[in-house]
Amino acid sequence: MSDELLKPDELIANIEPAPPRKGWMDTPINIRKGMYCYASNHKSVASLDLPNARPWNPLEDDWKLPENWKDIIFNGFRERLDKFRSFKVFMDICVRCGACADKCHFFIGSGDPKNMPVLRAELLRSIYRNDFTTAGKVFGKMVGAREMTMDVLKEWWYYLFQCTECRRCSVFCPYGIDTAEITIMGRELLNLLGLNIDWIATPIANCNRTGNHLGIQPHAFKDMLDFFVEDIEEITGITVEPQYNKKGADILFITPSGDVFADPGTYTCMGYMLYFHFLKEKYGLDVTWSTYASEGGNFGLFTSHEMMKRLNSKMYAEAKRLGVKWILGGECGHMWRVINQYMDTMNGPTDFMEEPVSPITGTKFENAKSTKMVHIAEFTADLIKHGKLDLDKSRNDHLKVTFHDSCNPARAMGMLDEPRYVINNVCNHFYEMPSNTIREQTFCCGSGAGLNAGENLELRMMGGLPRANAVKHVHEKYGVNTLSCVCAIDRAALPPLMEYWVPEVEVNGLHEMVANALIIPGENERTTDLRGEPLAGMEGDDVE
Amino acid sequence: MKNYLLSLIAVIVLALIAYVGAEAATWPQYVFGIIIPYLAMTIFIMGTIRKILGWARSPVPFRIPSTCGQQKSLPWIKQSKIDNPFTFFGVIVRMVLEVFLFRSLFRNTKCKMSKGGKIFFDLEKWLWVGAIVFHWSFLVVLLRHLRFFTNPVPGCIQFLEQVDGFIQIGLPGIFLSGFALVAGAVFLLVRRIVIPQVRYISLASDYFPLFLIIGIALTGILMRYFTKVDIVGAKEILMGLVTFHPSISANINGIFYVHLFLVSILLVYIPFSKLMHMGGIFFSPTRNLANNSRAVRHINPWNYPVKVHTYDEYEDDYREKMIEAGLPVEKE
Ligand code: SF4
Ligand code: SF4
Numbered sequence: 072m073s074d075e076l077l078k079p080d081e082l083i084a085n086i087e088p089a090p091p092r093k094g095w096m097d098t099p100i101n102i103r104k105g106m107y108c109y110a111s112n113h114k115s116v117a118s119l120d121l122p123n124a125r126p127w128n129p130l131e132d133d134w135k136l137p138e139n140w141k142d143i144i145f146n147g148f149r150e151r152l153d154k155f156r157s158f159k160v161f162m163d164i165c166v167r168c169g170a171c172a173d174k175c176h177f178f179i180g181s182g183d184p185k186n187m188p189v190l191r192a193e194l195l196r197s198i199y200r201n202d203f204t205t206a207g208k209v210f211g212k213m214v215g216a217r218e219m220t221m222d223v224l225k226e227w228w229y230y231l232f233q234c235t236e237c238r239r240c241s242v243f244c245p246y247g248i249d250t251a252e253i254t255i256m257g258r259e260l261l262n263l264l265g266l267n268i269d270w271i272a273t274p275i276a277n278c279n280r281t282g283n284h285l286g287i288q289p290h291a292f293k294d295m296l297d298f299f300v301e302d303i304e305e306i307t308g309i310t311v312e313p314q315y316n317k318k319g320a321d322i323l324f325i326t327p328s329g330d331v332f333a334d335p336g337t338y339t340c341m342g343y344m345l346y347f348h349f350l351k352e353k354y355g356l357d358v359t360w361s362t363y364a365s366e367g368g369n370f371g372l373f374t375s376h377e378m379m380k381r382l383n384s385k386m387y388a389e390a391k392r393l394g395v396k397w398i399l400g401g402e403c404g405h406m407w408r409v410i411n412q413y414m415d416t417m418n419g420p421t422d423f424m425e426e427p428v429s430p431i432t433g434t435k436f437e438n439a440k441s442t443k444m445v446h447i448a449e450f451t452a453d454l455i456k457h458g459k460l461d462l463d464k465s466r467n468d469h470l471k472v473t474f475h476d477s478c479n480p481a482r483a484m485g486m487l488d489e490p491r492y493v494i495n496n497v498c499n500h501f502y503e504m505p506s507n508t509i510r511e512q513t514f515c516c517g518s519g520a521g522l523n524a525g526e527n528l529e530l531r532m533m534g535g536l537p538r539a540n541a542v543k544h545v546h547e548k549y550g551v552n553t554l555s556c557v558c559a560i561d562r563a564a565l566p567p568l569m570e571y572w573v574p575e576v577e578v579n580g581l582h583e584m585v586a587n588a589l590i591i592p593g594e595n596e597r598t599t600d601l602r603g604e605p606l607a608g609m610e611g612d613d614v615e
Numbered sequence: 616m617k618n619y620l621l622s623l624i625a626v627i628v629l630a631l632i633a634y635v636g637a638e639a640a641t642w643p644q645y646v647f648g649i650i651i652p653y654l655a656m657t658i659f660i661m662g663t664i665r666k667i668l669g670w671a672r673s674p675v676p677f678r679i680p681s682t683c684g685q686q687k688s689l690p691w692i693k694q695s696k697i698d699n700p701f702t703f704f705g706v707i708v709r710m711v712l713e714v715f716l717f718r719s720l721f722r723n724t725k726c727k728m729s730k731g732g733k734i735f736f737d738l739e740k741w742l743w744v745g746a747i748v749f750h751w752s753f754l755v756v757l758l759r760h761l762r763f764f765t766n767p768v769p770g771c772i773q774f775l776e777q778v779d780g781f782i783q784i785g786l787p788g789i790f791l792s793g794f795a796l797v798a799g800a801v802f803l804l805v806r807r808i809v810i811p812q813v814r815y816i817s818l819a820s821d822y823f824p825l826f827l828i829i830g831i832a833l834t835g836i837l838m839r840y841f842t843k844v845d846i847v848g849a850k851e852i853l854m855g856l857v858t859f860h861p862s863i864s865a866n867i868n869g870i871f872y873v874h875l876f877l878v879s880i881l882l883v884y885i886p887f888s889k890l891m892h893m894g895g896i897f898f899s900p901t902r903n904l905a906n907n908s909r910a911v912r913h914i915n916p917w918n919y920p921v922k923v924h925t926y927d928e929y930e931d932d933y934r935e936k937m938i939e940a941g942l943p944v945e946k947e
Contacts, residue, residue, distance in 0.1 A: 083732040090815035120922070154917060156673040157900045163666070164895030167821050169813040170742060173726040179734065184815050193816065206820070206887040213621070214820040214888075241681040245713070245720040245746070246892055247901035249681060279924045280932070289933050290940035316943050362942060363926050376676075377921055384923045392926055411906075412679050416913045438688050438701075442909040449688050456691060483679070485686030485699040485906060492692070507724055507736040511683040511698070537726075540734045 087182030105529030111272030123265025180533030188240035188250035235519035237478035271521035283328035289362035308595035320359035326401025327559035339580030404477035404558035467498035468607035476513035477558035518564035539572035622822035633876035655879035662886025749799025
């Protein structure tokens with residue numbers, strides 16, 4: 072972690088206790104180090120044919136915009152009002168009741184009033200009133216209208232990249248105003264001027280070219296999984312044989328590349344491999360990985376609807392090419408928002424696949440009969456319910472687990488009980504965090520929507536404060552040492568957050584625990600979990 | 616100047632204009648009693664229709680409900696049918712609870728932090744209580760006023776009056792709703808001024824309708840309990856308006872015109888302001904859609920083809936390496 076980062080107590084002491092006396096329209100924008108992400112790399116932007124690719128720096132006065140940038144914003148704004156009812160209605164009906172204000176983790180962690188969802192939205196609304204409403208044109212500032220200026224644009228950029236599109240605000244708003252939706256629109260507008268951040272721009276460029284955000288080329292992708300094959304063999308004595316790009320397989324498995332790439336997500340990836348091996352040996356389940364569709368996540372969602380569609384299209388294209396029956400999706404948050412709310416609409420219909428049925432239990436996944444994509448937690452819960460998995464819960468006894476609901480599976484899908492059912496069947500010690508911080512009220516990791524960079528660590532630590540606080544609570548109360556989740560971004564974002572706020576807690580994945588508990592025919596007696604950590608009672612003689 | 620003072624002054628000035636005008640001579644009574652109400656009603660109706668058609672014209676390209684409970688998935692997992700509806704019926708129940716009981720607002724909490732940096736969430740129901748009192752009493756007051764626009768007065772309105780006026784202290788009987796309306800509006804106003812965050816986000820256009828509504832309610836109360844307006848005369852004017860035989864009545868004083876004028880202003884204000892939230896809630900895609908887009912394909916009317924990096928292009932980029940790594944390829 073960088074040396075410049077504030078200490079936790081300093082960060083808490085820095086939370087602004089009350090808004091400034093001066094009105095928000097008169098408070099100038101101050102782009103602060105540690106709070107923003109670096110500008111998009113022009114090569115990445117150019118490789119996708121997105122507008123205004125050029126090197127630029129947010130700290131410089133000149134953002135190198137096209138001459139007619141105001142027209143571009145104006146026309147882009149109008150186009151989106153005409154295309155999205157959500158945007159139009161949300162621009163009109165906010166009553167500024169403030170119910171959403173202290174629901175945003177960035178506001179709780181910073182106290183910056185422009186991080187109240189309502190004010191984040193007002194940044195755009197003020198321009199909307201000025202440009203598109205009668206009242207705004209006549210009464211101006213009195214009704215909250217203001218003209219578009221360079222400072223306003225900078226303010227948009229700064230605060231729209233301080234929103235993780237987590238939708239927590241929308242749960243509490245009496246009209247369901249979803250500031251995430253407004254942020255999505257705002258980011259689309261910014262992208263018309265080439266104003267993205269690099270932690271999004273480069274992953275989408277990678278994903279477009281290599282099939283995944285991390286830019287892993289096909290042979291390297293296979294190499295990485297082969298590496299896990301060795302690790303698995305060392306721990307279990309079992310040689311798993313993942314299949315790649317296999318035509319005629321029953322099921323195509325797609326998961327975020329983050330889990331292939333970095334710890335601790337890699338253990339979840341090993342978990343999947345072991346799990347699929349078990350299902351193949353025992354039930355003949357034929358699953359293939361793809362190197363072309365080697366990304367479950369979709370940073371296009373954080374750029375524009377069009378970019379989201381471009382990247383997402385690979386899933387169905389690959390399913391069609393390989394001729395699989397249906398698609399199984401791994402653990403990821405925003406990936407599932409895209410699959411649940413956008414994929415079929417954007418890239419369907421999918422008449423080349425079958426309605427998903429578990430070949431092992433015969434269960435029809437009715438809720439996925441059109442998209443033909445099933446979440447692995449749904450799939451596993453069904454297997455467990457039918458007693459198809461041989462599980463030894465005690466192999467997770469060294470873990471005292473709590474579960475972090477990722478924003479998107481919670482508030483853009485509602486997958487809450489499936490993972491809990493699985494957890495309760497694979498481990499003995501599970502403790503919930505307080506009810507205002509889980510399920511649909513869950514708090515964001517603070518690094519979603521493409522904000523998981525290194526240079527904005529202060530922002531991430533403050534945004535993750537409410538989540539960390541709840542973990543700390545169960546850590547102190549029950550001795551929780553493991554924060555489980557169903558999201559690859561979480562597995563990248565939460566470890567530094569825990570290290571900062573609750574250093575004793577590690578982060579893992581649901582299917583890492585499933586694989587720990589899974590009794591596989593022919594395996595050696597397990598003395599460690601997939602991480603090589605000794606199991607409970609196996610710590611060796613010198614311990615205990 | 617402070618936002619709320621500006622709005623307060625605006626409402627006082629408007630009230631004075633109507634009062635002085637109506638008391639000074641007869642002709643302004645035609646203006647405040649006939650011309651302006653007709654004008655206001657016309658603007659209200661046209662403006663509201665325009666706004667609603669405007670919303671309706673924009674399509675709903677994606678299904679984006681905020682899911683506030685368990686999805687429908689495996690048959691043995693209990694779905695939260697209201698907070699995460701899968702069917703149209705579920706959506707209706709969700710909307711009804713939202714519109715009539717402000718269900719989302721009921722979830723409200725208040726976030727607090729202790730010195731040691733521990734975060735707490737207190738239940739915060741006051742905003743919900745205030746909002747419920749305000750909106751429901753407003754509705755009752757509105758319905759009660761139908762007695763001025765109907766002849767004979769329908770039974771249900773008479774019944775409503777009886778319920779609303781169950782407290783009898785002297786004459787005329789007290790209608791609870793009018794006082795509740797003032798109390799609710801004052802609460803919302805005070806809250807807006809006192810809570811620093813809410814004050815910070817409040818615009819003059821947020822205070823204005825509150826002052827306006829308080830003004831309307833107070834003039835109404837004044838007429839009923841204190842100046843004892845000539846009810847027959849008032850009804851004559853109002854019946855005249857709705858039957859398109861407008862007239863004015865000699866026995867009606869200035870307060871009545873202030874009341875009517877402020878109502879007219881409110882009517883004009885609605886379609887051009889946030890007060891359209893009463894219509895907007897029905898159009899809110901995070902609330903009025905079922906979360907079933909994995910089971911039923913949602914159609915986007917402007918869905919268009921996009922540029923994609925196809926598998927063939929991908930294989931062209933990496934064919935050698937793929938073959939070397941033993942990955943299957945389409946073209947050797
Ligand atoms: S809760 Fe909704 S209506 Fe209230 S301020 Fe927030 S966005 Fe506006
Ligand atoms: S979507 Fe999340 S991060 Fe964005 S404003 Fe709402 S609560 Fe804050």
